[in-house]
Every structure is written in C-alpha cells, then in structure tokens.
Amino acid sequence: MLMVTINSSIVIISLPAIFRGIELDPLAPGNVGYLLWLLMGFLLTSAVLVVMFGRLGDMYGRVRIYNGGFVVFTVAAVALSVDPFDHGGGALWLIGWRVVQGVGGAMLMANAAAILTDAFPADQRGVALGINQVAAVAGSFLGLLIGGLLAEWDWKAIFWVSVPFGLVGTVWSYRSLHDSGIRTPGRLDLPGTLTFALGLTALLTGITYGIQPHGGAKTGWTNPWVLSAVVAGSALLALFCLIEFRTRQPMFDLALFGSRTFALGNLAALLAAIGRGGLQFMLIIWLQGIWLPLHGYDYESTPLWAGIYLLPLTIGFLVSGPLAGWFSDRYGGRLFATGGLLLAAATFVALVLIPVDFDYRLFALIILLNGLGMGIFTSPNTAEVMSAVPAERRGVASGMRATLMNGGMALSIGIFFSLMVVGMSPTLPGAMDEGLRAQGVSADVAGQVAELPPVGSLFATLLGYNPLRELLGPSGTLDQPGVDAAELTGEQFFPHLISGPFHSGLIAVFGAAGLMMLLGAFASWFARDKRG
Structure with a gap:
C-alpha cells in the first residue's frame, strides 16, 4: 500500500x-x-x-x-x-x-x-x-x-x-x-461495471478539465464539452445506481x-x-x-x-x-x-x-x-x-x-x-498589470499578460518554472529597451507580485x-x- x-x-x-x-x-x-x-x-x-x-x-x-x-x-x-x-x-x-x-x-x-x-x-x-x-x-x-x-x-x-x-x-x-x-x-455485474466505469471517468474528466480556461472565461466551466461530460457522467452514475438496486449480484x-x-x-x-x-x-x-x-x-x-x-x-x-x-x-x-x-x-x-x-x-x-x-x-x-x-x-x-x-x-x-x-481572479489582473508596467513592460503587453487565466501561472509554479519567464519570454518582451528583465525574472519579483491574490485564493x-x-x-x- x-x-x-x-x-x-x-x-x-x-x-x-x-x-x-x-x-x-x-x-x-x-x-x-x-x-x-x-x-x-x-x-x-x-x-x-x-x-x-x-x-x-x-x-x-x-x-x-x-x-x-x-x-x-x-x-x-x-x-x-x-x-x-x-x-x-x-x-x-x-x-x-x-x-x-x-x-x-x-x-x-x-x-x-x-x-x-x-x-x-x-x-x-x-x-x-x-x-x-x-x-x-x-x-x-x-x-x-x-x-x-x-x-x-x-x-x-x-x-x-x-x-x-x-x-x-x-x-x-x-x-x-x-x-x-x-x-x-x-x-x-457487467452492466453495473460498464456504467460505473464510464460514468466516473466522464465525471472526473469533466471536473478536471474544468480548470482549463475556455473562451474569455478563467476556467472551463462554460465549456460545453466540460458541462456535457459532467452531466453525462452524473446520468450514467444515476443509471448505475438503478442497475445496482435491481441486480441480484451487484x-x-x-x-x-x-x-x-x-x-x-x-x-x-x-x-x-x-x-x-x-x-x-x-x-x-x-x-x-x-x-x-x-x-x-x-x-x-x-x-x-x-x-x-x-x-x-x-x-x-x-x-x-x-x-x-x-x-x-x-x-x-x-x-x-x-x-x-x-x-x-x-x-x-x-x-x-x-x-x-x-x-x-x-x-x-x-x-x-x-x-x-x-x-x-x-x-x-x-x-x-x-x-x-x-x-x-x-x-x-x-x-x-x-x-x-x-x-x-x-x-x-x-x-x-x-x-x-x-x-x-478579482485581484490578480490589477496587481500583475501594475507590477509589470512598473518594470518597463508596455501597457499593451502588461494588460494582455494580466488578463491571462491564473491557471497558467499556477501550473508554471507547480512545474518548477519561473512564470514570468514563461509568460514574457516567447514574445521577446524581456529583450525590449527599458524593460528590467533581470528584476522581472528574478526570484523575488513574481512571489511578491502574486502574494496578495494568492492569499485570496x-x-x-x-x-x-x-x-x-x-x-x-x-x-x-x-x-x-x-x-x-
């Protein structure tokens, strides 16, 4: 075990x-x-x-x-x-x-x-x-x-x-x-086994994928596929319960x-x-x-x-x-x-x-x-x-x-x-936008990064990556004149930036x-x- x-x-x-x-x-x-x-x-x-x-x-x-x-x-x-x-x-x-x-x-x-x-x-x-x-x-x-x-x-x-x-x-x-x-x-009990396996798989998969953003939403709970998986999984589990009540060897x-x-x-x-x-x-x-x-x-x-x-x-x-x-x-x-x-x-x-x-x-x-x-x-x-x-x-x-x-x-x-x-979500965009602009990042880029779903930063930290390096690096922002790249990608900046919103979470x-x-x-x- x-x-x-x-x-x-x-x-x-x-x-x-x-x-x-x-x-x-x-x-x-x-x-x-x-x-x-x-x-x-x-x-x-x-x-x-x-x-x-x-x-x-x-x-x-x-x-x-x-x-x-x-x-x-x-x-x-x-x-x-x-x-x-x-x-x-x-x-x-x-x-x-x-x-x-x-x-x-x-x-x-x-x-x-x-x-x-x-x-x-x-x-x-x-x-x-x-x-x-x-x-x-x-x-x-x-x-x-x-x-x-x-x-x-x-x-x-x-x-x-x-x-x-x-x-x-x-x-x-x-x-x-x-x-x-x-x-x-x-x-x-094959009918029970199949409905349980399919229902639980659909339900857990739908709930897990609910953390991924969809469209303009910060999470995936407006995604039709997520909602369909949760509804279908719940329906299959309800059917499973009905089968189990009626079968002789559940x-x-x-x-x-x-x-x-x-x-x-x-x-x-x-x-x-x-x-x-x-x-x-x-x-x-x-x-x-x-x-x-x-x-x-x-x-x-x-x-x-x-x-x-x-x-x-x-x-x-x-x-x-x-x-x-x-x-x-x-x-x-x-x-x-x-x-x-x-x-x-x-x-x-x-x-x-x-x-x-x-x-x-x-x-x-x-x-x-x-x-x-x-x-x-x-x-x-x-x-x-x-x-x-x-x-x-x-x-x-x-x-x-x-x-x-x-x-x-x-x-x-x-x-x-x-x-x-x-x-x-209520406090992170403002803190991110203000903090990035203070280090020379343009208002447009700061606004775009600030509106990104927080789950990207959470996954980055879970994976041991510097979140701002991942968010700003591919666009070339860190190489722009006036941008303090060393401060932005240092060990202190992002933790200080996210501390308040993270505590709210x-x-x-x-x-x-x-x-x-x-x-x-x-x-x-x-x-x-x-x-x-």
Missing part, C-alpha cells in the same frame, strides 16, 4: 524533470492535456476499477487478486523506467503505462483492507488497518520527498524505485499470503450503505480525501511559487525542497496513525475519528491566518498538527467501517472505500484549482477544505460506534 500511494504522488513533484527528460514543454498550447493526464491517469484508473477488483476478490479469492496486482504493478514500473520515446510520444508512453499501473494499484488497494480484516480479530483490527491505512495516506506525501530527491538524479529513477519492491513483494505475497476469507460465488453493494457506520464513515473518508488532495497541491504551489523563491531558492530546485519542507506533514501521519488504531481498539473509534478531523479543520483555519511569507517554524507546526489530525482520524475510521461489513462482503466493501478515497483525490484537482482561480481553498473537515467530523460523530 505504501508503494502504491507513493506512486500516486511521486509524479506530481517530478513533473519538471519528466518533461525535461522527454523534451516536451507542458505549458505550450496543446500540451496541457499531457500534464493533466499524467496527474490524474493513475488516480482515475484505480478509482474506476477498484470496486470491480474488490468484487472479483470476493468471488475468486482476495489474495489471488492482490497477488496479481503485484505482477501488473511491477511490469508497468519496468515499462515506465525505460521510456524509449521523446516529445509527445514519450508522454503518451508514460500516460499509457501509468494507466496500466493504476490497474495493478486497484487490484492491491481493493483487497488489502479486506485481507487484513479477515486475518485479525476485532480487538486487533484497529492497529492492523491503521498501519495499512496510514501507510497508504503517508505514501502520498512521502512520494513528494522521494520524487524530489530522485528526480534531481535521473527522472526515470522515480519509476525504478518501484521495481525492486514490486519484485520482492510479488514473490513474498505468492509465498506467504493465504486466503482466510469467505468466498462468495457469483458472476461479475458490483457496488448499495445495501451496505444501510449501515450508518458504513455510510457516514465513508462520507467522512471521502471528505477527508478531497481536503487532503487539495492541501497537497496548494502547499506545493505555495512553497514552489512563493515561499522558496522569496528565501533564495531558484525555481529549478523548488520541487526537491518543497518535498523536504513538507516532511512534518508526513511525520504527523506516521506517528499518530498506529497510535490512534491502538487506542481505538480499546476505547472505540468515534471520539478519535471526530477529534482528528476537528484538529485538521483548525489547521486549515491556521494556514489562512498566517502570512504568505511565513515563519517556517510556525508553518511546520501547523502542517505537523494537520498530519496528526488526519492520522488520528484515518485508523479508527477504517477499522470501524470495515468491521461493520459482513465477512463475505469485505472485498467489495474495501473496493468501495478505496474508490471513494481515490475518487476524492482525483476530484480535488478540479475542485481546488477552480477555487484557487476564482479566489485569485487560499482563503477560498482552505475555507472549503476546513468546511469539509467539519462536515466529516459531524459524520464521524453520528456514525454508530459498535462499542456504544
């Missing part, structure tokens, strides 16, 4: 090295699609397929599907590390094999929690599932650090790292794991939501996953685009240092997760799950209150507390939800849970980038994330605690 989720985030921090390695400019017109699919291909595939593999685990054995997942995952890791192409072909190779790797990841994620639930008695499940779930969540942040370190050496190394773990894991799982769960004979057992513990526990997990994904992206942009350049780091090195400076967040997960699982085994999970999300909500408020150019010690304390809160929530939540499921349905329940969490991470890309753009983003944590805490409190 640790390796699977490391691979879900390791690409995010390594995107600059990847695109340099395949000699492709991701910000050039027509290339943004490569960027989006590299970001979401793994998450989307695993979210779509994980329930199906959970159902297959119930039917044919959870360990068998889990072991097969190791094989698929490892083959894809090998293929990713030997990309033979450059430019668009190289990007398509990586996207295709990331999708295949997502299939293997789905096979692993769908059955890991169910195998552990089968293997451990009720009074030990909190610790066992807590360690597993914390490994899964912590992996998404460890991937940032590992990706930053390895990408500095060789971009292909971010994929090499999975190969030895995959090979050893494949051999180990085939030799050591044995099915102890109850099998449920039956057949695969893939997505909606009857499980009749359990208050299962329903509210999964709602809380979904909200936490969306908020966690938004936090991850926004902290990377904050560090790479503003704080690190203000403190003397060049843009090319910011991906590595962003991973390093986010270590307190990961440490919080690793410390609190197993401990919360141990305590929840003895005292019940409701108080811990609720308290963890309340702590996380408080940290989102704190992140809005600190200045954009913060004191790192305060920032480190806040993200440490956020990691602690998420870890305190995750272990008890997982144990309570999985323990509420009949033994013969644990595979499909584990898959349903993984779908909600992976879908939440994929949703966070579209939701929080859109919120950031909306939050920045943070209010929208972290305000929404904090509200999600509060709603998740509310759901956790009213989920039935089996210990009363």
